[in-house]
Amino acid sequence: MKSSAEVPAPGSPEPAPASGPLVDVRDLSVVFRKRRTLAAPRIVRAVNDISFHIDQGETFGLVGESGSGKSTTGRALLKLVPAAAGSVTVAGHDVTRLRGKALRTARRSMQMVFQDPYSSLDPSSTVAASIAEPLIVHEKLSGRAARERVHELIEMVGLRASYADRYPYEFSGGQRQRLAIARAIALNPGFVVCDEAVSALDVSTQNQVINLLERLRAEFGLTYLFIAHDLAIVRHISHRVGVMYLGRIVETGPAERVYTAPAHPYTRALLSAIPDPRRKSERIVLEGDLPDPARPPVGCPFQTRCGHVMDICRQRVPEPTVVEGGGEVSCHLQTSGPTLAGAPLSALPKGPGPAA
Ligand SMILES: Nc1ncnc2c1ncn2[C@@H]1O[C@H](COP(=O)(O)OP(=O)(O)O)[C@@H](O)[C@H]1O
Numbered sequence: 001m002k003s004s005a006e007v008p009a010p011g012s013p014e015p016a017p018a019s020g021p022l023v024d025v026r027d028l029s030v031v032f033r034k035r036r037t038l039a040a041p042r043i044v045r046a047v048n049d050i051s052f053h054i055d056q057g058e059t060f061g062l063v064g065e066s067g068s069g070k071s072t073t074g075r076a077l078l079k080l081v082p083a084a085a086g087s088v089t090v091a092g093h094d095v096t097r098l099r100g101k102a103l104r105t106a107r108r109s110m111q112m113v114f115q116d117p118y119s120s121l122d123p124s125s126t127v128a129a130s131i132a133e134p135l136i137v138h139e140k141l142s143g144r145a146a147r148e149r150v151h152e153l154i155e156m157v158g159l160r161a162s163y164a165d166r167y168p169y170e171f172s173g174g175q176r177q178r179l180a181i182a183r184a185i186a187l188n189p190g191f192v193v194c195d196e197a198v199s200a201l202d203v204s205t206q207n208q209v210i211n212l213l214e215r216l217r218a219e220f221g222l223t224y225l226f227i228a229h230d231l232a233i234v235r236h237i238s239h240r241v242g243v244m245y246l247g248r249i250v251e252t253g254p255a256e257r258v259y260t261a262p263a264h265p266y267t268r269a270l271l272s273a274i275p276d277p278r279r280k281s282e283r284i285v286l287e288g289d290l291p292d293p294a295r296p297p298v299g300c301p302f303q304t305r306c307g308h309v310m311d312i313c314r315q316r317v318p319e320p321t322v323v324e325g326g327g328e329v330s331c332h333l334q335t336s337g338p339t340l341a342g343a344p345l346s347a348l349p350k351g352p353g354p355a356a
């Protein structure tokens, strides 16, 4: 592999081609019931009434702390978990309603890359066998044709075709993730969910894999949902970003606007944790943990940790409102509070905090 010195850090992605949404998520909820002996099952609303879209050829970054519902969202888009409510339209089909053969056909055009490459590369098989499997099962390719295609795919992700007969443990973490990407694109999918796909890698390897994903997107017109708990990672690959908190999307917008002028106190706190010598504002420490998703607070989900909490925040869930510069934010500061008149969040004095 190239040394890190040769690998340019990712910049902003090339603009996505102007076309309509490939993925349209409306009012989606996903509920898990956790059975407990001698007690009523706990109902966890892992995804709570979310809406967003991803344009054809676009990368939509989804960020938020661990447990906020990002993976469940990604899985629901591919119908790997059932939706309790709402719709997920991909290329004109409501995925939540697909069954049997129609679902299997749709799934070929939607793939997932996970944090752990062993989720898709069988440790006891050669990488050629793992990458060839979908080609043999779905495309009914002969062994020879599948092998040729595997070599092509391995080269496409920047590795040598001769690596095909090695086992996953013989590769570095970054190389293994490249091979997992090769398997994900084997069937020419239009839509790929990358769930923390680079989160376990060191920074220079992250940059290499992000550059690879960006190159594949531009070359094959792929559309990505790029999930990560780390905002710094998402910034460099995403055209637009969604910020998730306790099952809800609290802010969306063009990546540049969200990073330079965050409109939600939670986004601002996440951003302040990223070291940036150019930024003068103080670090906002997020106190406490994510509340138990089985017992979310009434009203705004962020109220227990927000420095600007008002009475209305404890009564009503804030509705999404349009933000200057693009996107939407769900926060009462914008609809009932002091930023209603257009004051930026950074101009507000820190409020009394949730304990007051
Ligand atoms: N299969 C499952 N069964 C029960 N609860 C789950 C399941 N998957 C996720 N959850 C719960 O749903 C919430 C969101 O989880 P997840 O989507 O994995 O968040 P993230 O990817 O943002 O870390 C968490 O409270 C998690 O415990």
Ligand code: SF4
Binding pocket: 264, 265, 266, 300, 301, 302, 303, 304, 306, 307, 308, 309, 310, 313, 318, 330, 331, 332, 333
């Ligand atoms: S100001 Fe209110 S609505 Fe906005 S994030 Fe804080 S608690 Fe939520």
Ligand SMILES: [Mg+2]
Binding pocket: 067, 070, 071, 072, 196
């Ligand atoms: Mg996750």
